[in-house]
Amino acid sequence: MQIQPLIDGKSELTHAAEPPQEVVISTRVRLARNIQGHPFPGWAKTAQRRDVLTACEQAIASLAQMQKSAVLEIENLSDLEKQVLVERHLISRELSAHGVGAGVVVSPDQAVAIMINEEDHLRIQVLRSGYHFKDVWDCIDAIDSSLEQKLDFAFSEDIGYLTACPTNVGTGLRASVMMHLPGLVLAGQMEKVVRAVNQLGMVVRGLFGEGSDASGSLFQISNQQTLGESEADILRRLGSVIETIKEQEINARLRLVENDPSKLADKIGRAYGILQHGHVLSSSEAMNFLSLIRLAVDLGLLPVEQRAQVDRLILECQPGHIQFAARENIDTEGRDIARARLMREETGQMPPLNFDKLAFS
Amino acid sequence: MAKPPDCSHCQKQATIHLTQIVNNEIKKLDFCEDCPHQKGVTDPAGFSLADLLSAGEGSTAPLERDHGVCPSCGFSPKNFKKLGRLGCPDCYESLGSFIEPMLAKMHRGTQHAGKVPDALVSRIRHAREIKETEEALEAAIASENYEEAAKLRDELKALQSTSESANFSHG
Numbered sequence: 001m002q003i004q005p006l007i008d009g010k011s012e013l014t015h016a017a018e019p020p021q022e023v024v025i026s027t028r029v030r031l032a033r034n035i036q037g038h039p040f041p042g043w044a045k046t047a048q049r050r051d052v053l054t055a056c057e058q059a060i061a062s063l064a065q066m067q068k069s070a071v072l073e074i075e076n077l078s079d080l081e082k083q084v085l086v087e088r089h090l091i092s093r094e095l096s097a098h099g100v101g102a103g104v105v106v107s108p109d110q111a112v113a114i115m116i117n118e119e120d121h122l123r124i125q126v127l128r129s130g131y132h133f134k135d136v137w138d139c140i141d142a143i144d145s146s147l148e149q150k151l152d153f154a155f156s157e158d159i160g161y162l163t164a165c166p167t168n169v170g171t172g173l174r175a176s177v178m179m180h181l182p183g184l185v186l187a188g189q190m191e192k193v194v195r196a197v198n199q200l201g202m203v204v205r206g207l208f209g210e211g212s213d214a215s216g217s218l219f220q221i222s223n224q225q226t227l228g229e230s231e232a233d234i235l236r237r238l239g240s241v242i243e244t245i246k247e248q249e250i251n252a253r254l255r256l257v258e259n260d261p262s263k264l265a266d267k268i269g270r271a272y273g274i275l276q277h278g279h280v281l282s283s284s285e286a287m288n289f290l291s292l293i294r295l296a297v298d299l300g301l302l303p304v305e306q307r308a309q310v311d312r313l314i315l316e317c318q319p320g321h322i323q324f325a326a327r328e329n330i331d332t333e334g335r336d337i338a339r340a341r342l343m344r345e346e347t348g349q350m351p352p353l354n355f356d357k358l359a360f361s
Numbered sequence: 362m363a364k365p366p367d368c369s370h371c372q373k374q375a376t377i378h379l380t381q382i383v384n385n386e387i388k389k390l391d392f393c394e395d396c397p398h399q400k401g402v403t404d405p406a407g408f409s410l411a412d413l414l415s416a417g418e419g420s421t422a423p424l425e426r427d428h429g430v431c432p433s434c435g436f437s438p439k440n441f442k443k444l445g446r447l448g449c450p451d452c453y454e455s456l457g458s459f460i461e462p463m464l465a466k467m468h469r470g471t472q473h474a475g476k477v478p479d480a481l482v483s484r485i486r487h488a489r490e491i492k493e494t495e496e497a498l499e500a501a502i503a504s505e506n507y508e509e510a511a512k513l514r515d516e517l518k519a520l521q522s523t524s525e526s527a528n529f530s531h532g
Binding site: 038040042119144145149153154160162164166169170173201225226228229231 | 434436440444445446447448449450453454460463464467468469470471472473474475476477478480481482484485
């Protein structure tokens with residue numbers, strides 16, 4: 001397995017230097033870049049795609065920030081390996097569907113992933129655990145500036161960086177924040193939030209972007225527009241939306257604790273019981289239960305150190321990861337059994353829930 | 362319920378109702394679907410009814426005629442309707458009349474306000490200067506203005522000598 005060393009290593013998502021935060025799980029910024037004089041990947045012929053792949057791989061390999069990175073070509077990866085990379089947000093579903101001439105370069109800590117020949121020639125992505133627009137922007141800006149010394153990016157003084165889809169033209173920047181919003185979901189307020197966020201020119205999507213569901217109450221909030229505003233303005237506007245949603249989430253949680261603590265305690269208790277003792281668990285069930293355990297940590301029912309473990313399990317309970325850990329392809333039923341075993345082992349070690357922390361009426 | 366009016370020209374049921382103001386008098390005309398076409402009734406202030414009714418069908422057909430095809434990659438607006446993506450970076454210029462209205466609808470502005478890669482911009486300007494000098498040189502030769510042509514050829518040589526490789530690498 002080509003990606004084994006990467007998965008075995010300590011990654012930003014599974015072993016971040018600082019403890020995970022309450023509501024914001026991770027921050028991600030990506031830049032879309034293309035090379036002048038070459039057709040976009042979706043319109044290019046195979047030989048043209050290969051040329052771009054080789055040139056980009058060489059340019060990326062020479063960057064100081066990308067030393068010791070894994071250089072992976074999609075056509076050499078198994079379906080399972082691709083699935084694991086998608087689950088880690090290191091490649092998109094679109095890239096995994098591309099065969100010839102597509103690749104990705106991933107830094108050892110998986111904080112930087114540069115996709116080649118996805119929708120654009122380059123999709124540079126920087127990811128960090130927690131809520132850190134400034135750090136992430138500084139990091140991606142430096143990588144972009146270094147690459148610009150080596151590659152002739154397609155750029156217009158009028159409309160900025162030229163991209164395959166006109167929706168990305170300008171800065172080519174998409175910033176997104178992964179938020180855990182169980183309070184708003186339980187209070188039935190997510191639809192209202194999605195509408196309000198859309199009105200501000202931002203988008204709310206599920207865990208895996210467009211068209212994906214929101215298992216585990218995980219949502220990505222990102223900017224939609226890329227032209228007519230500077231990177232700093234885009235990040236500032238998105239940041240203020242994130243702050244507002246965070247406030248709404250905390251308020252929703254407080255109301256749940258105040259209005260119906262028994263119901264909330266029951267939901268959390270049942271989730272914990274099934275994770276510790278269940279024998280068959282689908283991935284969306286596991287995600288939803290883990291989401292309630294993360295909420296329990298936030299509410300003080302479990303020690304704060306458990307949050308990192310919950311976040312790791314949210315990643316590891318996904319179908320690709322379950323099979324990768326088992327070193328084989330397993331059918332859905334087998335996966336549900338393997339997943340339940342993993343949950344029993346991991347959550348079985350956690351301390352009991354301290355319900356005294358919830359204010360019972 | 363009142364009986365729907367009949368067509369002003371035949372006895373079929375009227376489905377199109379036209380109100381015209383002619384010499385400060387309001388004239389109301391009722392037509393069946395066929396009569397406006399046959400009688401050549403049009404809205405004097407603008408489009409004909411026939412145009413209005415067929416506008417939906419004809420709107421996608423003349424895309425290439427109106428906007429052209431990208432000479433760099435052969436991409437056309439029709440391909441965009443199918444793929445939702447463009448062919449190459451040059452499409453933004455060659456299919457500008459097709460793309461610009463879209464950008465205005467999609468984004469907060471139509472002018473780039475973000476990062477400007479300085480080295481890249483100076484390369485773009487340099488390439489543009491070379492192209493313009495080449496064109497001026499060709500024009501000078503065509504008009505047999507050899508003194509000017511010699512001057513332009515020297516300028517072009519000087520520009521090309523400072524030019525970097527236009528390919529991938531600038532390392």
